[in-house]
Amino acid sequence: MAEVWFAIAAVMLAAYVVLDGFDFGAGALHLFVAKSDRERRQVLAAIGPFWDGNEVWLLATGGALFVAFPRVLASGLSGFYFAIFLVLWTLILRGISIEFRSHVDHPLWRVAWDTVFASASTLLPVLFGAALGNLVRGLPLDSAGWFSLPLFTDLTAKTPVGILDWYTIFAGLFALTALGGHGATFLLWKSDGPVHERSRRAAGRLYGAVVVLWPLLTVATWLVNAPMLAALPGRPLAWLSLLLAVGGLIAVGLGLRGDRPLAAFLGSCAFLAGMLAATAACVFPVMLRAIGDDSASLTAYNASVPVASLATAIRWWAIGFPLAVAYFVILFRLHRGKVIAPHGREGY
Numbered sequence: 001m002a003e004v005w006f007a008i009a010a011v012m013l014a015a016y017v018v019l020d021g022f023d024f025g026a027g028a029l030h031l032f033v034a035k036s037d038r039e040r041r042q043v044l045a046a047i048g049p050f051w052d053g054n055e056v057w058l059l060a061t062g063g064a065l066f067v068a069f070p071r072v073l074a075s076g077l078s079g080f081y082f083a084i085f086l087v088l089w090t091l092i093l094r095g096i097s098i099e100f101r102s103h104v105d106h107p108l109w110r111v112a113w114d115t116v117f118a119s120a121s122t123l124l125p126v127l128f129g130a131a132l133g134n135l136v137r138g139l140p141l142d143s144a145g146w147f148s149l150p151l152f153t154d155l156t157a158k159t160p161v162g163i164l165d166w167y168t169i170f171a172g173l174f175a176l177t178a179l180g181g182h183g184a185t186f187l188l189w190k191s192d193g194p195v196h197e198r199s200r201r202a203a204g205r206l207y208g209a210v211v212v213l214w215p216l217l218t219v220a221t222w223l224v225n226a227p228m229l230a231a232l233p234g235r236p237l238a239w240l241s242l243l244l245a246v247g248g249l250i251a252v253g254l255g256l257r258g259d260r261p262l263a264a265f266l267g268s269c270a271f272l273a274g275m276l277a278a279t280a281a282c283v284f285p286v287m288l289r290a291i292g293d294d295s296a297s298l299t300a301y302n303a304s305v306p307v308a309s310l311a312t313a314i315r316w317w318a319i320g321f322p323l324a325v326a327y328f329v330i331l332f333r334l335h336r337g338k339v340i341a342p343h344g345r346e347g348y
Helices: 002-033 037-047 056-068 070-079 081-100 107-137 166-190 193-224 226-230 236-257 261-283 307-334
Strands: 286-288
Touching (some): 002 107, 002 307, 037 107, 037 166, 056 070, 107 166, 107 193, 166 193, 166 236, 193 261, 226 261
């Protein structure tokens, strides 16, 4: 049962990255792909029906950890205390920026909130990528499963480690590049006119960078966590996930070249989901890896609640998860097609 809940937590996290990732990317790019106020409102109109609902998957991930692996959640929240506050502030600033930018009809007011929105949207992928990099690299867990991290030490990824080092910064920049490309494919699908054309160019450049950076990140991962990649040959699910990721990259390229924006966006979704699934399959059962002492790591087995509790929780999850999926299916269907920028003071 612990294996099932590990998979559930991984699915929730992948859903969050794929869904909230496109509005992070759109936000990070919107000053570049949208030049006028009308074009920027077009970008906001594209993500407007989705961005707040997408964040539910982050809560769902935390909920899955709380129900099934409370020791992992408690240790992670305390150890990443400062980083989590940065994430919360940037999430708050994104929401405020979207809602407040048209409350005052003045160019300076709108430019200020557009800048805040772009800055917060750029910082969030870096923070989440660095967080995932910390989990892959390992943490200074003690015998009780607790840890604390400074913001940085000597940036070497060797003990004593901090939140930021060369590997976690690289992971954060890769996440920014990948989610920027993801957001560009979404805007390509949902917009027309100049925003559509600029998004096409941005998607091509960013996914071209992803093709270069992904193998480099894989080599870097081998340097900081060789056992993770050593497990790959014996994990069929990891191989299938890698095939999904590679197929997603191919679909992005074909979609961009063939003017099929939906194919490019779905390919981007497949790439992100496949890459995260492959990572989860390789690290299983480890959830928080201890640097230098594998016996101190928190795993799906030593950090889970009793099996009876997991069995009870999964019954509720089986009710709630299909409802959440149905909600998003209906939402995307209701808001299908190209978006139209609002006029005057209507919205955004």
